[in-house]
Amino acid sequence: MPFFSQQVIYGVLALSAALFAVSFGLVIYAVGRRIRHEQDFQLLDEFRQRLLVLFAALRDGTLAYDEARAQVGALLRPRFQLRMEQILLEHLSVPADAPAIKRMVEDLGFADRWRQGLQGRNGAGGPGARRRLHGAQFSTRALNAENLGLIGHRASWKLLCQSLCDPNLDVQRVALRSLAAIGEPESFPVLVEHLQKTVAQPGAKLSERDLLAALACFPLRLCGHLLPLLRHSNSAFRRLALQILVEMTAAQEVEPKTVYLEDVERGDEVAGLILSPLADDPGAEIRARAARVLAYVRNERAAEKLRRLLKDEAWFVRLHAVRSLARRHDACATALLPASLTETHWRVREAAAHALSQWGATGVYQLVRAFQSTRDVYAREQIAEEIETSGEFARMLARCAASGAGLEFEALKGIVRMRKPGYFQADAKADGLASGRAAMLATLSASSHSEVKEWANQMRAQ
């Protein structure tokens, strides 16, 4: 036997035996673990069921809060502390239960333990060394930060701000999220400062988007804290501050046109800065964001600025100006937006057409008028596409059948002459869409207006 092979055989056999033993051991461990876990899950399910009954009784008023708290306390098991806490917090999604849970976690000492755990001084794992190890684990710190955010623990905002400097990224991220959830106004300037540091430090761990998402959750009345950034010589800071404003306004706008910068503290100052110099900033990215924020500026100069931004050299600035006008939906927007239908960049044309169709009857009228008046083929294509995709074509047919000839009827015929929409064409049968066409022609034929009827007959004859 060659020397090489002889030496290897023993190694191979030894390794085989070891592998067999390890595999067997792992299988035994996994089976045992599964059996144990099944028992654990059963216990946790029972806890979940008991909580359901308990909170239902609390809501009905058949159980007093103190009694409920005592019962929850009695149900808790140290070994399952973390999981049971999570199950309890799941009930926060039921708005009626939320106040009781928030009070309960305070009264049962959970909140204090989470605070201590966030500082790395405590853990729920058990006594001695295991407890210390648990406390040092980043996942426990992060979970504690998460829990404090879930219950909106206002008193913990300073602690959470400190956790933004935790060595672990998870803890930083969760602390940031929790600060946003708590929404303590005093934490806003701290976060803005943190954002500045993040932008200034290359290779920072927290992403800009994380910080933006957190800052956007704060009320718009805190926008005055962004003034130093809006005035900053570094364009990255100006861009970010504007982005925060864009997100804050968009996030807090429940109904159209309910949010204006001028209505909040120091909002005038912010609006002034946006009107000048930010809307004229040399950076196109900044002008684009300024255009977006102009949607939330009531000042008359905003309209003039938007008119100028619609002629900006950068297409995406024009796009944002169009979106801004779409949101404003005022006299200025009504006057300016149709002009963007003949834009050179298709994204701007598309946004303008979409914005108008979203305005309802007035917008559709603008679209129809623009379709009839322009000779720009691209603009007509875009309008026709919007009328089709928004489902407006069928409604236009119905209106024409009811009211007879007019601008809308002419536009309708124009669209059909462009062989659109596909389902209205004679060859629609080939696509299995004949029923749609037939239904529409029937609508037209039923019209009391002769010219509409005649056209329907012509269409049918094709």
Add this chain to the structure above:
Amino acid sequence: MGHWGELAQRGMDIFNFLTIAYFFAGNGVYTILMLVSLGSALVYNRRLAYQGLQELRDSPVTPPVTVVIPAYNEENSILETVRSALQSDYPDFRVIVVDDGSTDETLNRLISEYQLLRVDLIIRSPLPTRRLYGSYMNPAFPQLTVIAKENGGKADALNTGINFCRTPYFCILDADCLVEPDALLRLMRPIVHSPEETLVSGGIIRIRNGCKIAGGRIERVGLPPSWIEKLQVVEYLRGFLFGRLGWDLTGGTLIVSGAMAMFQRQRVIEAGGFSLRTVSEDMELIVRLRRRAAREKRRAQTCFILDTICWTECPSSVAMLARQRRRWQLGLCQTLQLNLPMFFNYKYGSAGLVSFPFHLFIEGLGSAVEFIGYLVVPLAFALRLALLNFYIPLIILSLLYASFLSVGAVLVEELTYRRYPARRDFYALLGWSVLENFGFRQMIVYFRFQGFLRFLAGLHHWEKVTHTAGEAEAG
């Protein structure tokens, strides 16, 4: 022993040495990947408690996404797939289905299910594609657009979808997959959280055969009835739970399953879209995006998340399995060939220095080496060139090692996800993970070897895998 006999014996010694070296190199890497993945999966599991999906869902900063579903003759599964995609829990998304010239009822089923009307979307094509036949929408389902086009392959269909996509990110989804409700959020999470650019974000794909499906959702997870499907469940566990995760941790990801993955639209357009030159367009694009980022000295990452994002249908017959594996192997070899400059190139970091050589030698050439081994060793026994007392222990070790890796994958699943709730399924998985190495593995090697031969022969065509289970399951 004569001169020729000595020469043959010397040759056999060299073969033995290479066999041992190859065996330990390949399995050594797999073992390291498994250990790393196990640790990582356990940590990841702890982090799930504070993952913050709710915040991502509510955040105004979360970017909109388009799901692009290429479909070719998928009449059995397309409705469930589209339904599951439309039910996604994501703040702002659209779904574009690209019917790639299906010859079956794929398009008609979509039209009839969603009462679609033919609309005339303006064609703007940053990426060249085959001719479009038409587009279909229904204002009542504003999130859904269906595009019908001339048959041009999956890559061409995906490029068509990208052309109609208006969002900064898009997610590709196979037409036989069911999306997990929060899959888009999970895929977007690393993109939002990372200060670096993310080239692609992918996750774990699981097999839906054997699961109870209703309304586009997996209601109950279970094992499929046939042995061939069960063995693929084990394979998928091994491939995703420590293959891809391990590479992701080392920064060497070259493959993210094309069944579902999220990309940045503009970057993909700049890179020229999905390539028609390979049958493994997803892998090729990822490698190309990585090369491009390295060339432009951009810091960019690929993300593999440890969450299940979708459930795919695996082949239920040997013939279909053979097609699938030949295609995968062919695509792998084509991609490696197209990107050979990455080989041992330090500019690409661990992807060039470790991952690419591993994929070339172990994944690319491995099937050929293993298949030739299956032929040479018995021949050597017959000619008395190989020693039984050397090769028998080696064969036992190789089977044990393969079983160890498969059992390891099932254990990683058990220690972390536990997606198979029935204890009976868990025991069955353990059993099949051992049995996999007796016949099934050798069969797969044979199919892969066929794929390798097709690559050498310059064959390029896509072998369609047809599914039959979708309808039955849906019921």
